[in-house]
Amino acid sequence: MSPAILYAVCVLGALGLYLLVRRPRAAGTGTRLAAVAGILLGLGAFGWLVIGAAESIAPGQVGARPGVFYIMFSLVAVASAVRMITHTKPVYAALYFVLVVLASAGLFLLLEAEFLAFALIIVYAGAILITYLFVLMLAQQAPDPDNPTGQAEYDLFPREPAAGAVVGFILLALLSRMIFQGAGQLEGPDAYTAQVQAWNELTRMPERLKELIAEGGDEEITLGWGEEQPILTVAADGSATVHYRLASGEPKTLALAEEAMPENVQSVGLGLILKFPVSLELAGVILLMAMFGAVILARRQIELTEDEKRQAAGLRRLGHHDEPAPPRGGGG
Amino acid sequence: MTPTALAMVEPLSQLTLGHFLLTSAALFVIGLVGFLTRRNMILMFLCTELMFQGAAIALIAFGRFHLDVSGQVFVIFVLTVAAAEAALALGLIVLLYRRKETLSAEAWSELKD
Numbered sequence: 426m427s428p429a430i431l432y433a434v435c436v437l438g439a440l441g442l443y444l445l446v447r448r449p450r451a452a453g454t455g456t457r458l459a460a461v462a463g464i465l466l467g468l469g470a471f472g473w474l475v476i477g478a479a480e481s482i483a484p485g486q487v488g489a490r491p492g493v494f495y496i497m498f499s500l501v502a503v504a505s506a507v508r509m510i511t512h513t514k515p516v517y518a519a520l521y522f523v524l525v526v527l528a529s530a531g532l533f534l535l536l537e538a539e540f541l542a543f544a545l546i547i548v549y550a551g552a553i554l555i556t557y558l559f560v561l562m563l564a565q566q567a568p569d570p571d572n573p574t575g576q577a578e579y580d581l582f583p584r585e586p587a588a589g590a591v592v593g594f595i596l597l598a599l600l601s602r603m604i605f606q607g608a609g610q611l612e613g614p615d616a617y618t619a620q621v622q623a624w625n626e627l628t629r630m631p632e633r634l635k636e637l638i639a640e641g642g643d644e645e646i647t648l649g650w651g652e653e654q655p656i657l658t659v660a661a662d663g664s665a666t667v668h669y670r671l672a673s674g675e676p677k678t679l680a681l682a683e684e685a686m687p688e689n690v691q692s693v694g695l696g697l698i699l700k701f702p703v704s705l706e707l708a709g710v711i712l713l714m715a716m717f718g719a720v721i722l723a724r725r726q727i728e729l730t731e732d733e734k735r736q737a738a739g740l741r742r743l744g745h746h747d748e749p750a751p752p753r754g755g756g757g
Numbered sequence: 758m759t760p761t762a763l764a765m766v767e768p769l770s771q772l773t774l775g776h777f778l779l780t781s782a783a784l785f786v787i788g789l790v791g792f793l794t795r796r797n798m799i800l801m802f803l804c805t806e807l808m809f810q811g812a813a814i815a816l817i818a819f820g821r822f823h824l825d826v827s828g829q830v831f832v833i834f835v836l837t838v839a840a841a842e843a844a845l846a847l848g849l850i851v852l853l854y855r856r857k858e859t860l861s862a863e864a865w866s867e868l869k870d
């Protein structure tokens with residue numbers, strides 16, 4: 426796809442988004458028409474980008490059409506993201522974000538990241554979004570005679586939709602140009618290397634290997650045959666063999682079954698612990714500090730007078746033993 | 758060479774990678790436009806979460822393409838930071854709401870002077 430067509434498609438997408446986001450103060454008959462036109466333009470632009478990807482990223486690549494599930498999940502994600510930024514009721518916008526999270530969990534499943542797909546649903550849809558909903562409902566304004574729907578003015582009318590759409594267009598044009606140019610030049614591993622990489626995860630889990638060997642009846646073993654022989658070899662058909670020695674020194678091998686391949690959770694956990702141990706600790710510190718910060722921020726701040734501080738510390742008040750305490754000001 | 762054994766770990770094609778990256782770019786851009794156009798402070802923060810989603814999909818797609826779990830590990834950290842950010846930002850917003858009884862970001866525009 427030539428850059429000119431790509432930019433034109435991005436302009437169409439941005440125009441569609443603008444028509445959807447814009448909400449004129451005097452709602453006329455054109456509003457609904459503009460919304461329909463916006464939906465059509467946005468859908469058309471996204472569809473064109475996905476289809477155009479086939480021609481420009483990998484010409485002649487067979488059998489790599491986007492799958493049904495990819496189309497379904499990404500359409501749901503993009504459509505509900507648009508609905509989220511256009512909906513006038515904040516609670517509904519938050520619920521549409523739940524839909525985005527569910528759809529991208531589906532995309533994660535397609536990418537074989539099962540652990541993260543479910544972690545995303547639990548952490549985002551279950552925890553973060555509930556916090557957002559709580560705050561949204563806490564900050565809801567009660568309906569009054571002037572404003573019977575209870576909807577605030579700042580939810581009804583967007584700020585600078587045209588400028589926002591222009592910024593969005595520039596970013597989308599840059600990103601999709603990079604994707605169209607760059608993705609075709611990336612070199613991924615071929616089928617055999619992929620298999621070797623997947624099996625080699627196992628050599629980092631010696632205890633798991635020993636368990637597998639113990640299931641075959643051999644206990645008290647040493648992995649590997651020596652310096653020159655790797656613990657695990659992968660044949661050309663993708664099957665793996667473990668080499669180990671019995672306590673008597675007799676070398677043996679065990680062909681690994683397909684079920685022995687490390688699962689997603691095992692690989693992610695191992696990667697987390699082996700490659701990023703310090704970051705893991707730092708993440709814990711960040712969460713702890715965020716908790717402290719939130720507690721301190723959300724607490725009502727009460728100014729204490731000098732006397733009250735002394736009393737709280739178990740000291741005697743200054744002067745005036747019998748008089749009632751002076752009225753304190755500045756509370757709240 | 759039997760194809761069944763090799764099919765256990767199938768590498769991702771460049772085209773599929775491109776598709777997932779396009780979805781992630783679209784989500785990121787929509788989140789950015791939402792951040793710029795919404796005037797409700799809570800929804801502005803929700804739009805940053807949408808941008809996090811886009812970034813997470815890109816990270817996982819690249820990790821799957823190179824068959825490296827680091828992408829997924831990064832997404833775990835993104836989740837952590839998103840949770841911390843949500844806690845802090847919502848605490849701040851509750852504090853601001855108590856002062857002015859409005860969630861409009863423009864109510865605080867004198868801060869820029």
